[in-house]
Amino acid sequence: MSTIQNNLDTIKASIPGGVTLVAVSKTKPISDIQEAYNAGQRVFGENKIQEMVSKYDELPKDIQWHMIGHLQRNKVKYMAHFVDLIHGVDSLKTLKEINKQAQKHNRIIKCLLQAKIAMEDSKFGLSFSEIETILSSDIVELPNIKIVGCMGMATFTSDTSQLQKEFSSLQRFFDTLKEKNPQMTILSMGMSGDYPLAIENGSTMIRVGSSIFGARNYNP
Numbered sequence: 462m463s464t465i466q467n468n469l470d471t472i473k474a475s476i477p478g479g480v481t482l483v484a485v486s487k488t489k490p491i492s493d494i495q496e497a498y499n500a501g502q503r504v505f506g507e508n509k510i511q512e513m514v515s516k517y518d519e520l521p522k523d524i525q526w527h528m529i530g531h532l533q534r535n536k537v538k539y540m541a542h543f544v545d546l547i548h549g550v551d552s553l554k555t556l557k558e559i560n561k562q563a564q565k566h567n568r569i570i571k572c573l574l575q576a577k578i579a580m581e582d583s584k585f586g587l588s589f590s591e592i593e594t595i596l597s598s599d600i601v602e603l604p605n606i607k608i609v610g611c612m613g614m615a616t617f618t619s620d621t622s623q624l625q626k627e628f629s630s631l632q633r634f635f636d637t638l639k640e641k642n643p644q645m646t647i648l649s650m651g652m653s654g655d656y657p658l659a660i661e662n663g664s665t666m667i668r669v670g671s672s673i674f675g676a677r678n679y680n681p
């Protein structure tokens with residue numbers, strides 16, 4: 462059995478059935494993705510639009526591609542014909558652009574609003590009140606997008622109590638959002654280093670790269 466298949470099996474056996482595993486394949490070659498695909502994995506995450514497009518072109522078409530990176534609005538058009546879920550939406554302007562590009566392909570693109578929960582300044586995202594503002598704004602006039610949940614990235618730290626604090630704050634906020642927005646069912650939290658804790662705090666979707674494919678040679 463290959464290492465990738467082994468890693469996938471181990472992770473899948475350790476997470477609850479309702480949690481979706483996104484295999485983060487950024488910087489990894491087509492052959493690695495094909496190996497994971499052969500092991501049954503169908504959901505993959507990339508953080509650069511151009512890299513995702515070229516992988517989409519080469520790989521089986523029943524793969525669901527998730528864009529997990531920070532979005533450059535002028536590049537949304539390159540993935541609008543196939544992207545399944547966009548995790549990192551952090552402005553109304555970006556939602557409008559996604560809607561416009563989705564319309565051209567007669568699609569409805571699912572989006573997650575990225576909440577800023579980490580202490581680090583480098584992590585993108587919206588404050589909780591900005592998320593509420595977007596949800597109560599004129600998004601109803603954007604028929605080609607569907608906001609299906611939130612995404613959060615915790616601080617890069619081994620301090621479990623800090624991670625716990627960040628994950629649970631987003632869980633509590635997400636629970637209040639769900640009451641008013643029943644279409645919001647996805648909470649994307651957790652990576653290789655912290656996904657068990659994220660799941661304990663209500664994550665329904667984990668984004669795991671290095672624990673499946675091994676360490677990346679560079680960290681864009």
Ligand SMILES: *Cc1c(COP(=O)(O)O)cnc(C)c1O
Pocket residue numbers: 485487508529530614651652653654668669670671672
């Ligand atoms: C790279 C990346 C991941 C996966 O990171 P690992 O630590 O390799 O599991 C998850 N989410 C986002 C947004 C990423 O950019």
